[in-house]
Amino acid sequence: MALLRRPLLLLLLIVTHQFLQSWIVFGSVNEEGQKQEEFYEELLLKPLPDRKLLTHFHFQSSAPPSSSNGRHHHLFPKAISQLVHKFRVKEMELSFTQGRWNYESWGGFDSIPSSNAKPPGVELWAVFDVPQHLIDALWKNLTHTLSGLFCASINFLESSTAYSAPEWSFPPASGNLRYGTLPREAVCTENLTPWLKLLPCRDKAGISMLLDRPSIYRGFYHSQRLHLTSTGSGSEGLDPSIILEQTLTVVLLPNSQRASLAHASEKHIQPSWSLSSIFGKEVSGKCVLAETSNVYLLLDRGLVAELKQLRKENEKSAEKVLTSENNWINPSFELSAKPDRIFIEESSLLSKNPPILYKFEVEKYSESEPFDLGLTWKIPVVWLCQQAPLHASRFLMGSGNERGAIAISLKSTQSSEGFVGANFDDERCELQVDVFQVVPWYVKVYFHSLQVFVDQQPKAVSDIIEKIHVSPSKDKVSPGVMELVLKLPCSVSSAALTIEFDKGFLHIDEYPPDANQGFDIPSAIVSFPNFHASMVFLENDSLNKSPLLSKFQEKSPVMSYTEVLLVPLTTPDFSMPYNVITITCTVFALYFGSLLNALRRRVAEEERFLKDKAAKKTGRLPLLLSKLSAKLRGRQSEPPHSTPGSSSLVNSKLVFKVILVAGLARVEMYADQVEGAGKRSVKERLNVNSFDNSIPRRQITGKRQRQDEKWEHDLYQDVPQVSNRKVDARDLRLKLQKKSLQQVSQSGRGALSGVRDLRDKLSGTMNPQPVNADPPKLKSNAAKPARRSVAVETSEPEPKKAATMTERKKAQQKADASVEGFLQSLGLEKYVITFQVEEVDMTALVHMTDNDLKALGIPMGPRKKIILALESRG
Amino acid sequence: MIIAFHESTPLVDNLSNPLRADKISPTRANDAIRLPTSAEQKKVQKLLQQWPKSLKLTTPIPPNCRTVVVKQHFDPILNPTSIRSFPFLWKSVDIYRSPLPFREIDSLSTQLRSDNLLFPLHFHAIFVGFGPDPDQLHRSILSEITKLTSENSKCSSNYTLSVTLDLGSRCLRSPTSSPHSSSYRCGSITATDFVQNDDVAVDERLASVFGRKTKEYSVAVVKGGSERAVVGKHRHAWMVVDDGSEVEAAVVKVAELLVKVFINGGRDEGSIRNEFMPVGADGKIVLSFNLLNADPLDWVYDWDFEKIDDALLAPMIEALGPVANISVESQVLYHTPKASFSYWNQKLESYVFSTRDLPFFVNSNEWHLDTSIAAGGRSKILQFAVYVPSAKECPLLLQLPNGVMSKTNGFTSPMWGGVIVWNPQGCLKDSEFEPSAKNIIPMQDLENMFEVFIGQLRQLFGFKSANVYAGASGDWNLLPSERGFTEWELEVLSRQQACFNLHSCATTLGSLSRLVQSLPRMIIMDEIGKQVKFSLEAAKLALSNASSGVYESSAASSSQARSLAEDAFFHPSIMSVSYYSFEHCFAVYSPFFLPVSMHVVLAALRELRRYKQEKAKYLVWKAKANTPS
DSSP states (O other), rough: OOHHEEEEEEHHHHHHHHHHHHHHHHHOTTSSSSSEEEEEEEEEEEEOSSSSSEEEEEEEEOOOOOTTTTTTSSSHHHHHHHHHHHTTTEEEEEEEESSSOOOHHHHHHHHHHHHOOSSEEEEEEEEEEOOOHHHHHHHHHHHHHHHEEEEEEOGGSSSSTEEEEOSSSSSOOTTTEEEEEEEOOOOHHHHHHHHHHHHHHTTSSSSGGGGHHHHTTEEEEEEEEEEEEEEEOOSOOOOOOEEHHHEEEEEEOOOOHHHHSOGGGGGOOOOOOEHHHHOOBBBBBEEEEEEEEEEEEOOHHHHHHHHHHHHHHHHHHOTTTTTTTTTOOOOSSESOOOOOOEEEEEESSSSSSEEEEEEGGGGGOOOSBBOOOOEESOOOOOOOOOSSEEEEEEEEEOOTEEEEEEEEEEEEEOOGGGGGGEEESSEEEOOOOOEEEEOTEEEEEEEEEEEEOOOOOOOOHHHEEEEEEEEEBBBBOOOOOEEEEEEEEEOEEEEEEEEEEOOOOOOOOGOOTTTGGGGEOOOEEEEEEEEEEEEOOOOOOSTOOOOHHHHHHEEEEEEEEEOEEEEOOOOOOOOOHHHHHHHHHHHHHHHHHHHHHHHHHHHHHHHHHHHHHEEEEEEEEHHHHHHHHHHHHHHSSOOOOOOOGGGGGGGGGHHHHHHHHHHHHHHHHHHHHHHHHHHHHHHHHHHHHHHHHHHHHHHHHHHHHHHHHHHHHHHHHHHHHHHHHHHHHHHHHHHHHHHHHHHHHHHHHHHHHHHHHHHHHSSEEEEEEEEOOOOHHHHHHOOOOOOHHHHHHHHHSSTHHHHHHHHHHHHHHHHHHHHHHHHHHHHHHHHHHHHHHTTHHHHHHOOOHHHHHHHOOOHHHHHHHHHHHHHHHH | OOOOOOOOOOBBTTTTTTTTTHHOOGGGGGGGOOOOHHHHHHHHHHHHSOOOTTTOSSOOOTOSSSSOOOOOOOOTTHHHHHHHHHHHHHHHHHOBOOOOOHHHHHHHHHHHSSSOOEEEEEEEEESSOOOHHHHHHHHHHHHHHHOOOOSSSSSEEEEEEEEEEEEESSSEEEEOHHHHTTTOOTTTTOOOGGTTOOOHHHHHHHHHHHOSOOOEEEEEEEEESSEEEEOOHHHHHHHEEEOOOOOOHHHHHHHIIIIIITTOOSSSSSSSHHHHOOOOEEEEEEEEEEEEEEEEETTTEEEHHHHHIIIIHHHHHHTTTTEEEEEEEEEEEEOOOOSSOOEEEETTTTEEEEEGGGGGGGGGGTOOOOSSSSSOOOOOEEEEEHHHHHHGGGGGEEOOOTTTTHHHHHHHHETTTEEEEEOOOOHHHHOOTTTSSEEOOOHHHHHHHHHHHHHHHHHHHOOSSEEEEEETTEEEEEEOOOTTTTTHHHHHHHHHHHHHHHHHHHHHHHHHHHHHHTTTTOOOOHHHHHHHHHHHHHHHHHHHHHHHTTTHHHHHHHHHHHHHHHHHHTOOOHSSOOOOHHHHHHHHHHHHHHHHHHHHHHHHHHHHHHHHHHHHHHHHHHHHHHOOO
């Protein structure tokens, strides 16, 4: 009998099971056998440790697979459906963010930060369901459409320099992915309004009524996100079903008026808040089109632990109270509304303090009785949010407009439970970290210069980096992409990656209007694939599943974004092209003018003319004047006495060369004189010796170097190296000092001798020496330009004074030089300047006593040496 | 900017002409002629050696030459190398301009402007049971037609008329009979066909007689029976007259039918609406249907749009295929109140919205009737909205200017679309009605609504929504087609579309050519050239099709021509006109040419002064020389 009954039972079971199955299948389908479009609205509130409040709006619309997707819609936004249909988007996420998610105090491990903390500006990625070669074209059209849809400059992502194709480090890893960011995009209501337009109730009813623009944009962080997935491309000509998820994450600081009113002891109490106090509005019932409309309040692990701890101190039976039905009025805080349900996180039941979630159903409230959730703290609470295993930050190193380095530093957050999910091998515990970094093409990264430091010790790259994928940037074509998989030991306390780069030059029309602000390097993405943020809150009714809670349940890898870096690039003077044109044209015009002058001139005729004139007037003044005018006119001193057959002068090349050399010589001479004079005068004014003088210079040159060193000190803390560098620096200083001394000592002599040489070569109007030395030679030398000889003849009376002057100068110079030589022979050349300042020449030096030298500030040793040497000379 | 300076190429000439030196200046004549010293000779030779190798001395320096005159030649403009480099320079600053067929564009627009686009039309009038002279009838109908046609329209038709007198057993035809009309077999229409009251059946009977393939418009005038005049769904009309009526009255009525209905589509001539077709530049129309729930808190209505789309809209879209490529979209929007207020009318027990306020009915702030992403950039989007009023203003009626309530409860806005107010059942009878439940609009209501929408679309295309054409000489009943548009209406549309497109294409191309010619420094891509070429070709094809009477293909190729012309005109590369203003040119070149010109002017002045001096001297010398002798 029992045998007979068993199969019957089995049959019954099978039948009922099948029936049940079919019943369940048809349960979600309406009478017409077609699934409907659905909409959900939810709001999550979570107190943050730093007196702030996280509000997370979550709206979800879904369109079932249908043949009319993209054409006929009832709840789902038509525009989005058409977008998916037209661009064959498989998955897409667009986020507008202002402010930076504070990973340290707002946590980095939960589902909320790992999927909703976004880099500042606009981030867009999309996966396409098309062959590789079509993706780029679709991406470009998609950016244009989105920029029109959301009133943002997303169309700047169109250019191939602005987006990249990550291979595997970006979480929805797929070959058909395109990723682009616009770090500088400002986010405002213009972007929020079209985003709200996609909701069936917009901000007219339901939870979205809370979206009060001033309070949202006053927040510390707000990120408006749109994520869409299209799944199950239709087999029978049906379009894929689309799920559109719209979230708005805002971190706000509640007005803590009560805290200021209360006495000082209550200052540590977290600020109390209510929906009406933070948003200035209340929820008057749900959006009628929404399937569910819930508000959640989440107390995270740390807070729950803290509350329990506090309770334990007060009374013994603390365990049950927090989770029991009537706990919404408890000694540590008070809720203004009674929660409809309380969830305790399931997956971490093993650990002591699971997060607690209070659920409030908006459906129960109406316009006459609006929903206004408030939380009042009674006792001060201090807790910490759960952190990601490593805290990532990124900074720039180096200075100047030429090169620099990017450093990504990972610091362990020391969280006790942090490494639970890590691979525990027996002896080697490893922590996997994925890094994804995009650099624009004008930041030219040298991938060979990648260095890894673990616990401040440099490590071989191959030891730490398990996998690397690099696609170098192409100038004006594509950005550089670096994807890394790091395997760090679990005990790591800090790690750093550095990579050097050169700064490129942009074309003049590639600069943005505010070029001096600098250029942004988009955030790097650091993800921990072995860590998954998920929270399981079990719901009893599976029919009415909350999309937010099921989102929490998904295992999403822990991700964090680093800061955006601002790289200053060389900004050109935008009027430079015109300046260059003007300068070159001026030079050309000068050249042309002189050539024209030379060509036009009838030399022989003018010579004759001048000769006639000279024959008439032999006065000195007109002669000088004529010479001056000649000089001004043609830069050729045309002497009145010309030897016949001077047609050779017409060779313009030669003329030009001569002019050029003369000009250069004059400029050089002038510069040298100025330089020499300037140095000496400064020294006189300061009345210090050359040691002190060289120090500021060293500082200037060493500035850049020292900034470079700064981070190295941080990473190494390596004392010997630093001292080495100091020695080097001192060497450099010595060198510089010597150099300056030499320059100073030579400046006077060199310049003067230079002048003499040049004068020798040139017309020689000032220095008659060579002429005086051998006039016969000149006469015999017929091939020499006649003008020169003429000049010699004519200027005979004039330069005598000059000659005497120069001779006098020269004598002084000689004496000085001998002092110098004398000191050099003693190896005391560094005191030369002291003697020069006091105008001590050799004759004076001979008469100098020990006291005199002392007064000059020369130390004992050299003093003795000098005196000894003088004695031996004398 | 390339500034090429050429090395001055000195030429040695006149080495063999010792007398040349004397001619240089008169003053020289006084000087004693001097032989060059050996040193000087050496110097000359040395200098000559230094000169560029390319320079060839044609003659050796004679050892006994008296004076050496070296003339330097500097002439960058006339220098052959510089001349050769000029094309290169020109090429480097040249701007790429694809050649556009300006002359053909001009000829197209002049062709369209001067001799009007003529569409050939064949009319066929059949008189059953009338008098015996077809030529007389032919003449009188033609004279009536010429009275009615006006010449001011852009596109006119080139019509031919043939008249047949059906005497039952034999035909009397007018001499100018087209081949189509001669295919009509007399005796196939009898007065008994028109006795029955069912117009549709008569229409089908006539269609079978005339054949659907023929391209001619036929009118049958039948004597005997109750008087009526009907225009069928195809290309024919019939008129039944009393036994005793005169033929003249029938002739006038027939002429009016041919001109006003078959040529002009039963529309008022010269109205602006006729000029503009609500068709996008790319020949596409998107019909966007929106169901607007003013306040979903009161009630939420949904519709089963897919069914209506298949049942009512698809045949119409297919029928309009040659005129425009139509696609349909729909969405349901919520929280969309209208922008203006209505007032309560106690007598009607409803809220009344008067026509005066209609411009403020559409609330563009709250009605997010999006432009469609699926549609291309230049498609025309026609919005059709069903407005479900909220409980506060339900039922809502629209009042015509004459005080009568609108029957359709809707209105159109030209080139934008139409709106219908639909009052849900719930508010009419104060029955218990559970609010905020999701309701579906009943199918019957939906069908009525879409019939109104089709009427509105007809209005947007310029047709009358009424089924009667009221002419000066009597009314014609217009048989409505289940496809929304009858065959002859579609042909009117095709003709109008072709005409409008060709004119618009010609004006677009004309303005493009004017733009291109006015901006000589604008880059013109090859693509634009191609588009212009193809557009012209399509326009020519449309013209030839139109003249041969193939309206549908003419409309299709004309819309192609127009869209190509628009593509060329709105090509993105044209937008980025290379900014090369005169000021820029001035800023770049003046730093060079100003100082250079200064030098040149100074040199010229100096030369002039010298010339004057020398001349004065020469004259003095001459006078001196003359006086002693």
